Amino acid sequence: MTSPLRLGIAGLGTVGVGVVRILRQQAKLLEARAGRPIEIVAISARTRDKDRGVNLSPYDWEDDPVALARRDDVDVLVELMGGSDGPAKAATEAALAAGKHVVTANKAMLAHHGQALADRAEANGCALRFEGAVAGGIPVVKTLMEGLAGNGMTRVMGVMNGTCNYILTRMQDAGLTYEEAFAEADALGFLEADPELDVGGIDAGHKLAILAALAFGTRCDFDAVELEGIGAITIEDIRQAADMGYRIKLLGVAQMTGRGLEQRMSPCLVPAASPLGQLEGGTNMVVLEGDAVEQIVLRGPGAGEGPTASAVMGDVMDIARGLRLPVFGQPAGTLAAARPANSTVPAAYYLRLQLIDKPGALAKITAILGDAGVSIDRMRQYGHQDTSAPVLIVTHKTTRADLNTALAAVRETDVVLADPVAIRIEEV
């Protein structure tokens, strides 16, 4: 196995350039570890004439990534263009059809088309690897699929969108409003072209859908992920949560229950003293729980040239070393369609209500909660304003369904001045 492994790289943004840089600077080290040279044969990107700070002249240029994928002298397509469909999907499909391996960092493509691509890759005997698609530099795909392969996984959690965590951290630490922190993240270039991908939880939801498939042997099903972004989180909630010893994080949770698979990406309260609670800024964290290993926590940079290129190179090295695994860890044909079971795992909730400041208002609310089977663990009223009384409630464990019933009834009363805020408290 001393023949070189020949790469075609499609996409020369931050990550693509990072991969080229590693391959140029670490050629000897990579060859020693892989037992064979790893070479770039050809590259492709939208714009050819652009200074990317790295010498690309040794490599053949292809305008069309599909043509790149089909080249006879390419063993592996490294797809770093992004986008769930379009050129990324076309090039990936072309590579697999031509019997070539694919390494990608494309979470949207995997989340939407993972099952179909896995079917195709396995039918053609190709590797399809995607470590860079989830949690940047953290090798969580490998940890889950290989390191923890002896475990029946029970729960997977993750803070996997650095931009959201940056915004929430700035609200917490600098007392910024959501709008101010958002504007700051925007000015720093942290936001996707469509910011809803970040703050709406979509990007992180893609990652969660991929992890859930790996953890539970289920077909990747992004549409079953319950999504709730961070746009409704106020500085008031951040402060009140902190006061009770919690932090608010955009947390993804995938959990297999007797009822089916729960997948949700939503703001959650987590204990301030827990590893998740202590996570600040753009760093990512994934928590993996299995029946044998108990709990493993992985922490690292969630994005950026070096970290994501590191993840991509891990996949390239695996292919160079001859590792061939089913795309999601077990044959694609054996992955089961999970019964979606969102809102069924009971949890405690943080509620913030803005009540009219008049006698009986609170009694009305507590009666409604009680009728819906939602019992109260802690409650306090604070900071009376002229005519309104904010009330904080922490419930005992309840299902989201029961809570929603209660909140619907609360909204119909004449004693609430604003839509109630309800944030799940995740035990971590």
Next chain:
Amino acid sequence: MTSPLRLGIAGLGTVGVGVVRILRQQAKLLEARAGRPIEIVAISARTRDKDRGVNLSPYDWEDDPVALARRDDVDVLVELMGGSDGPAKAATEAALAAGKHVVTANKAMLAHHGQALADRAEANGCALRFEGAVAGGIPVVKTLMEGLAGNGMTRVMGVMNGTCNYILTRMQDAGLTYEEAFAEADALGFLEADPELDVGGIDAGHKLAILAALAFGTRCDFDAVELEGIGAITIEDIRQAADMGYRIKLLGVAQMTGRGLEQRMSPCLVPAASPLGQLEGGTNMVVLEGDAVEQIVLRGPGAGEGPTASAVMGDVMDIARGLRLPVFGQPAGTLAAARPANSTVPAAYYLRLQLIDKPGALAKITAILGDAGVSIDRMRQYGHQDTSAPVLIVTHKTTRADLNTALAAVRETDVVLADPVAIRIEEV
């Protein structure tokens, strides 16, 4: 590749029983993931007649682990006896000589004989895997050897002895003396038969030597690890460190420098707010730093039936799936003998001195430090007793060699009442 993978398990202590349990309880899941059944053929342990809480009757019994290793119907020896030499080494060598793969959780054997065993395994085309040898359930060997294979590693750190971290945490949280915390750990059964393996840093040093070899492509060299245990840490140091925003941890650090490879396992001050500083009790943590990935932190249970069995099973699954890598990630013959370069990486130090309470004492000490080129960042005197004055000093960065020169001179003065305490402050 649908023929079963047949295991012979030598050693039926906690971890061995854990492995048997996983293989019995998760047989279907493991087969789905590996693409073939994984079976136990035969077992061996010191005592046959002992209730281990799991049904062992289906498996052939071998009194002699070497005979187990040589059985024609065994594909993989799972060595869980422990001990650097003796039966563990004999059985491992017998298995490799017979062309069989070996999975072991034996850190002492790897640390002392890793290079020779790797030579032998690779010459015979066998896998030799040891995820369970380092940091319990944390898949750090896989992460380093595979996930981060695209990185030039720069530093590897770890808190990898749960017993020491338990003792230090109890001193910190409950105000126990070292002796009290040690006695508590002993009563809880946390200590090795020879406690020096734990509190002397030897066990953790074994693990560090293994990680250093993986990270830097060097021959595993436990003898080059600078070892310092936790026995000299006092409650006073814990308190003073906490007061300055630090925690004291038994921290392993391996670092490649221009001068060679530094490997040390010693108490260190780390920032209380860092992931390492926040690590409590028996949990382990490994910090991996590479030129591309920046920093990855892995946290998980460092011992115990389930977690270590999870690590062992990860290796078994890799072998079942056909993964074949050089033992230390690159061919054993290409691993370089590293130049040991301990005490050469500059660091800040925490010093605690017990001075005679008389004029000029402090001036004498600061002059000695200055003469040795050790400059002072912060200093304070506190809690005068009758005739003695404790002094705390935090130095600027200095080499351990310069510091040792200074401390030797300090000891020779007539103003110190006790041996000076010096603890490295590690930037994390």
